Amino acid sequence: MSEDDFAFYHLETDDDIEQYLELTRIVFRPEEDVDVFVRNLIDYHPTMTLRDHFVAKHHGKIVACLNLIPVKWSIGGVPLKVAEMGNVATLPEYRHRGLTKRLVAEFHKRVADKGYDLSAIAGIPYFYRQFGYEYAIPIDEETRIKIDQIPDYESKQNIRPFNDKDIPKAMQLLKQTQQKFYVHSIRDEKIWKMQQKTRIASDPPRFEGYAVEENGEIVAYFRIVDKPKDKELVLREVTDTDQLMARSILRFLKDTGKQRGHETLVSMASHYDSFTEHIVSIGGVKQIPSYAWQIRVPEYVKMFKKMKPLFEKRLVASTYRHLTEKMNFNFRRYTVQMTVENGKITDVQRLETNEDRTIGLNPLVFTQLLFGHRNRQELEDIYPDFRIRPSHKHLIDVIFPKLLSYIHAAY
Numbered sequence: 001m002s003e004d005d006f007a008f009y010h011l012e013t014d015d016d017i018e019q020y021l022e023l024t025r026i027v028f029r030p031e032e033d034v035d036v037f038v039r040n041l042i043d044y045h046p047t048m049t050l051r052d053h054f055v056a057k058h059h060g061k062i063v064a065c066l067n068l069i070p071v072k073w074s075i076g077g078v079p080l081k082v083a084e085m086g087n088v089a090t091l092p093e094y095r096h097r098g099l100t101k102r103l104v105a106e107f108h109k110r111v112a113d114k115g116y117d118l119s120a121i122a123g124i125p126y127f128y129r130q131f132g133y134e135y136a137i138p139i140d141e142e143t144r145i146k147i148d149q150i151p152d153y154e155s156k157q158n159i160r161p162f163n164d165k166d167i168p169k170a171m172q173l174l175k176q177t178q179q180k181f182y183v184h185s186i187r188d189e190k191i192w193k194m195q196q197k198t199r200i201a202s203d204p205p206r207f208e209g210y211a212v213e214e215n216g217e218i219v220a221y222f223r224i225v226d227k228p229k230d231k232e233l234v235l236r237e238v239t240d241t242d243q244l245m246a247r248s249i250l251r252f253l254k255d256t257g258k259q260r261g262h263e264t265l266v267s268m269a270s271h272y273d274s275f276t277e278h279i280v281s282i283g284g285v286k287q288i289p290s291y292a293w294q295i296r297v298p299e300y301v302k303m304f305k306k307m308k309p310l311f312e313k314r315l316v317a318s319t320y321r322h323l324t325e326k327m328n329f330n331f332r333r334y335t336v337q338m339t340v341e342n343g344k345i346t347d348v349q350r351l352e353t354n355e356d357r358t359i360g361l362n363p364l365v366f367t368q369l370l371f372g373h374r375n376r377q378e379l380e381d382i383y384p385d386f387r388i389r390p391s392h393k394h395l396i397d398v399i400f401p402k403l404l405s406y407i408h409a410a411y
Contacts, residue, residue: 162209
């Protein structure tokens, strides 16, 4: 088979969709229900279209695919338009022919054409580095505890199934929970309604949602998923809780787990959520290290401009509030020059030079610094090609602090 035997398209027809779903059933494990997930995106996602599903065909047969899921994130309160790459799959007999590489190129072209600020994938290890992705935001933060270890707490709140009328209050509770995270997802009302209708949040299996009430008012909510094969009850999402709320939820989870024959409670909440602290206090164990989102920033100049209010806020709150300087961020093949005048950023531009090595950066690794995943010192200790001269170390620390991030399901 030559390269000319393959053609690259978006989904168009009902036959395309059926072939696409069959491909996912062949490539992924049956219990993962990836075809259900993809069908859910096609039928219910409020902004995703068939042009966001990319396929490679061999003589009319779909043999490889991936999709672009539009999501919204926030970085320090600045909204970001994010393209998540998902459902990357190739039939076994068509692998090692560069099909995924071609599909990723089409994906990146759409990212540029539609003005996305960054793209992200929660994919397999290492593979996506070849396409410019770097690990930069935590994901899959697990905390485990045996169900028998959970005390027989007395429940002080009423716990009932979550319904559509709970969405407005739940949106407020989620936003409050997310305030401590530098980078977090933005879940608008349309996405809430989609999740409530399908009971799918980011991927199968379907979740069960519950509201926690106190004096007739919702004070928290949580979502659980059954994994009977592993004898696990999975807590997929929970809002911030005080001690009484946490104990009521834990009692509910213990009773539910025992009724269903489970042995382990697995919490997927952030390691820095209040509920995780409660689990750890009674013997739960954080699974460390966790995995991470893989991030690609198409254009650092654009990202610097978007983050301008954050950079200025940090300068104003520091000894650099009157800084006047042309800061040259040397990305080895080019430079991003940020002009600062009396603490205000007046210009950001790309220079086709790499002569000034005061701020010497590995362009992939810089993503970790930008998103607060690691600080300057950590990156210098790990990467020989990440080097800041002593004159600017503290300034870089001020502009790029290490901060907590967590991405709740955004579709």
